Amino acid sequence: MEGFKIPLAPKFFDTSVKHPGEPFDWVLMDYIPGVTLESLLRNHKRIRLLYILEIITALNLQLKKMGEKGIKHRDLKPGNIVIDADFVPHILDWDDVTTGVSMTQSPYHGTIRFAAPEIFEMKKECASDIFSFGGIIFNMLTGKAPFDDVYNNLDYIFHFIPEEYDVEDVDEQEEDEYEQEDDEDKEKKVKKINKKNKKRS
DSSP, X not given: OTTOOOTTSOOEEEEGGGSTTOSXXXXXXXXXXXXXXXXXXXXXXXXXXXXXXXXXXXXXXHHHHHHHHTOOOSOOSGGGEXXXXXXXXXXXXXXXXXXXXXXXXXXXXXXXXXXOGGGGGTOOOHHHHHHHHHHHHHHHHHSSOTTHHHHTOHHHHTTTSOTTOOOTTOOHHHHHXXXXXXXXXXXXXXXXXHHHHHHHO
């Protein structure tokens, strides 16, 4: 954590890495009051373009500094961005900066809707955060998260996710049912999704 100074990011004070024998991993950092960008989008659907541009500018500054220092976030999404009372965005839920402390048992990091493909190969690259940043911009402008149509068909998406990946809110029964389907049924589902997307476009 030493030398970690990113504009608008919380200040880090201590971590369990410095205290061997701790029963669990922890990180002590600033508390930033506000609402997550995810909550803001869910409650207001659309945000004024001027505010969106301000958020993009501030996040871009943070990502630029992260790239210069070689710092990767790996789970950049609206739920990990807090908007304070002055409508300034702050990136939270850091992983790479914690010097070995990980708050998840899974070797993979990222949220499917916003994660770059290389995340699921356990690659750590700054470019992955830029991919997620683009997804956040798309979410703010359209009110929809990237890949919503595919994500909403969880039985289909299991076909592409490594077995080790810990997906939140997944119905294991749906996964089992999907594995029992033959290739013809799976192909029909893919065609159905594509047909649905064409109607919306």
